[in-house]
Every structure is written in structure tokens, then in C-alpha cells.
Amino acid sequence: MSVLKRVQQWATFARIWHVYDATWQNPFQSAELLKKYLMGIHKPIYHPMNDCGDHVIVINSLDIALPGNEWAKRVYFHHTGYPGGATWTLAWELHRKDPTMILKKAVYNSMDGNLQRRYTMERLHIFPDGNVPPELMGNVSNQIRQIRPMPKRLDHYTKEEVEKFPKIIDYPKDYILR
Amino acid sequence: MVFTTIVNCVRARGPDEFWRKRRIFKLAAHYIGRRRNCYTVAIKIVHRALVYATKGRQLRKQDITELRNARIIAGCEQHGLNFNDLREGLLRCNIMLNRKTLADLAAWEPYSFKALTDIAKQKTKEDGFGSVKDLQAPVGVITRGMSK
Incomplete structure (x- = not known):
């Protein structure tokens, strides 16, 4: 094998580190996206028995957005194995206990249950905020595009921009704003 | 007897x-x-x-088809094209490659596969179908429709 081919082979099968910002993203749609990177489906060399998955670092998992009233309606089931050991935890309760768990479970459930799934999950690193250990962040060479665009909040605009924004009407002087 | x-x-x-x-x-x-x-x-x-x-x-046939589809889709998405646009674009250029060939090219001949996606992209731009309308057209690709 020539030097060039050896390097090519090495570069083809090297694991890449991706970073994904989960702020205001639907965790269940994000899971379908992250799954592709974790399992290596995004590479043309993909094969179920080819270990070509990448690492994904997810930041800001505290700020995920669940659709509709799922925070109140989605229930996570756990059973300790003992009689009466069943517990049902609402999504908002689980998120308060561990802000990474909803996303982790979403990714785990999006994959088929086989022997490889646990090892694939080892390549997913979720952090509730932006504080990622520098030894992990140093590996990152790609950012995964967010599914939904992040709208800019009104309080993040400067005062001049808000004032310069075109208005339809001015409120009358005696109009009471509630 | x-x-x-x-x-x-x-x-x-x-x-x-x-x-x-x-x-x-x-x-x-x-x-x-x-x-x-x-x-x-x-x-x-x-x-x-x-x-x-x-x-x-x-x-076995289903598994192989699934794997080839996955590989072609992965190859397409690297170049910002979806699978249906690639197929339609190649078909209109009279490039009759089957899934097996496309998957093999995507895995083993990435530059040839990129050339195919460029042709499909150019055709998509010309005929104005699919989702490629707002993408930048590849440079230096001549399809049959352009030479007429």
C-alpha cells in the first residue's frame, strides 16, 4: 500500500466530531438527524457492519423545545423490577431532574434495538449548556446545521433597531396600553 | 429392465x-x-x-436495495442534492445508471459520483424542477440541452 493510499484509507475511516446546538430544537426531529451522524449513514461507505459512525457533541440541551403541550403530556415510564416499582415521570419533571435525558432517550429510541446501539450511544455527548470540556471541543471539526432557524428575540435587538423598525400606526396619546 | x-x-x-x-x-x-x-x-x-x-x-434483495439507497442518498446529500432530483436529472440526460452502479460509484469513485451530481444539478437548473432552483449551478458542465 502506497503512502497516499494509506493516508486516504486513514482519512476515510477516521471518526469526525460534530457539534450540534439544541437550542429551541425539537429533540425528536433532532434525534433522526443525529442518528445519521452517529451511525455513519451520512457517508457513502456506510454498511451495517462497518463501524464508521462519528462523534456528536450536543450543547444547550437545557433549551430544547417540545412541540405542542408535550411537556405536560409526554410520560416516561420506568420500572425497577420489583412489585410496585413502576413510575411514570412527566417530560417537564424529567427535564428538571436531568436536562440531557429527553434528548438522550429520543436518540436511543430512534435507533433500532440491536447489539450496536449501546456502543453507538457512547459516541453521543450531551451537555446541558455550552460548557464542554476543552479536550472534547478540540476534536470538533464540523457543525451540524440546526433543523429550525433560531429567531432573534425582541430583547436581543438594540434600542435603535427597534425604534427604526417601520411602524403601521402611532398609538394615540390617550390610548392605554395594557 | x-x-x-x-x-x-x-x-x-x-x-x-x-x-x-x-x-x-x-x-x-x-x-x-x-x-x-x-x-x-x-x-x-x-x-x-x-x-x-x-x-x-x-x-436479501430488500437489504441490498436498502443499503444501496442509503449509500446513494449519503453521496447526494454531500453535494446538496436529493435522491429524486439525481434520478430525474440523470434520466433526462439519458444517463441510464442503475442503483447498483450509482451506489458503487458513490462509495468507491467519489469524484465520478460528484461529476454525475453536477450533471443532474445542471439539468435541474435548466429544466427548473425539484428543489435545486435556488442552488448555485455547477461551473463547466455542459448538458445536451445547452449544446442545441
């Missing part, structure tokens, strides 16, 4: 119990324990194995 062909000489054709069981045992030869030595156990396992083999012929 005169046998015209050699096939008629084979004794396994008759209703003889030994030879009838021997047919099954030959299929069960690679199993372990009683499933290769006892006929009543072996026949069940052999029947099941034959059913699996019958189903497997279809499943």
Missing part, C-alpha cells in the same frame, strides 16, 4: 424409509446434537431452515 438415464439409478427416488430419511439427514449434517442424529428432531429443524431460506432470498 433397462435404465436409459443415470438419474433413474439413484435409489433415493423410491419410498424406501432409509433413503427418504437420508435426504433429510444430509441437509441436517451441519447441525449439532440430536438435531442431526434423530430424524423426528431433524425434520422439524430442516423444515424451518428451508422456510428461512425461502424467505431469505427475498429479504
Whole structure:
């Protein structure tokens, strides 16, 4: 094998580190996206028995957005194995206990249950905020595009921009704003 | 009695119990324990194995198609194209490549595959179908529609 081919082979099968910002993203749609990177489906060399998955670092998992009233309606089931050991935890309760768990479970459930799934999950690193250990962040060479665009909040605009924004009407002087 | 062909000489054709069981045992030869030595156990396992083999012929084709699709889609998405646009674009350029060839090119010949996506992209731009309308057209690709 020539030097060039050896390097090519090495570069083809090297694991890449991706970073994904989960702020205001639907965790269940994000899971379908992250799954592709974790399992290596995004590479043309993909094969179920080819270990070509990448690492994904997810930041800001505290700020995920669940659709509709799922925070109140989605229930996570756990059973300790003992009689009466069943517990049902609402999504908002689980998120308060561990802000990474909803996303982790979403990714785990999006994959088929086989022997490889646990090892694939080892390549997913979720952090509730932006504080990622520098030894992990140093590996990152790609950012995964967010599914939904992040709208800019009104309080993040400067005062001049808000004032310069075109208005339809001015409120009358005696109009009471509630 | 005169046998015209050699096939008629084979004794396994008759209703003889030994030879009838021997047919099954030959299929069960690679199993372990009683499933290769006892006929009543072996026949069940052999029947099941034959059913699996019958189903497997279809499943194998499905698995291969699934894998090829996954590879082509992965190759397309690297170049910002979706699978349907690639197929439609290549079809309109009269490039009749099947999934096997496309998947092999995507995995083993990434530059050739990129050239194919460029052609498909250019055709998509020209004919204005699919989702590629707002993408930048590739440079230096000439399709048949342009030369007319």
C-alpha cells in the first residue's frame, strides 16, 4: 500500500466530531438527524457492519423545545423490577431532574434495538449548556446545521433597531396600553 | 429392465424409509446434537431452515436495495442534492445508471459520483424542477440541452 493510499484509507475511516446546538430544537426531529451522524449513514461507505459512525457533541440541551403541550403530556415510564416499582415521570419533571435525558432517550429510541446501539450511544455527548470540556471541543471539526432557524428575540435587538423598525400606526396619546 | 438415464439409478427416488430419511439427514449434517442424529428432531429443524431460506432470498434483495439507497442518498446529500432530483436529472440526460452502479460509484469513485451530481444539478437548473432552483449551478458542465 502506497503512502497516499494509506493516508486516504486513514482519512476515510477516521471518526469526525460534530457539534450540534439544541437550542429551541425539537429533540425528536433532532434525534433522526443525529442518528445519521452517529451511525455513519451520512457517508457513502456506510454498511451495517462497518463501524464508521462519528462523534456528536450536543450543547444547550437545557433549551430544547417540545412541540405542542408535550411537556405536560409526554410520560416516561420506568420500572425497577420489583412489585410496585413502576413510575411514570412527566417530560417537564424529567427535564428538571436531568436536562440531557429527553434528548438522550429520543436518540436511543430512534435507533433500532440491536447489539450496536449501546456502543453507538457512547459516541453521543450531551451537555446541558455550552460548557464542554476543552479536550472534547478540540476534536470538533464540523457543525451540524440546526433543523429550525433560531429567531432573534425582541430583547436581543438594540434600542435603535427597534425604534427604526417601520411602524403601521402611532398609538394615540390617550390610548392605554395594557 | 433397462435404465436409459443415470438419474433413474439413484435409489433415493423410491419410498424406501432409509433413503427418504437420508435426504433429510444430509441437509441436517451441519447441525449439532440430536438435531442431526434423530430424524423426528431433524425434520422439524430442516423444515424451518428451508422456510428461512425461502424467505431469505427475498429479504436479501430488500437489504441490498436498502443499503444501496442509503449509500446513494449519503453521496447526494454531500453535494446538496436529493435522491429524486439525481434520478430525474440523470434520466433526462439519458444517463441510464442503475442503483447498483450509482451506489458503487458513490462509495468507491467519489469524484465520478460528484461529476454525475453536477450533471443532474445542471439539468435541474435548466429544466427548473425539484428543489435545486435556488442552488448555485455547477461551473463547466455542459448538458445536451445547452449544446442545441
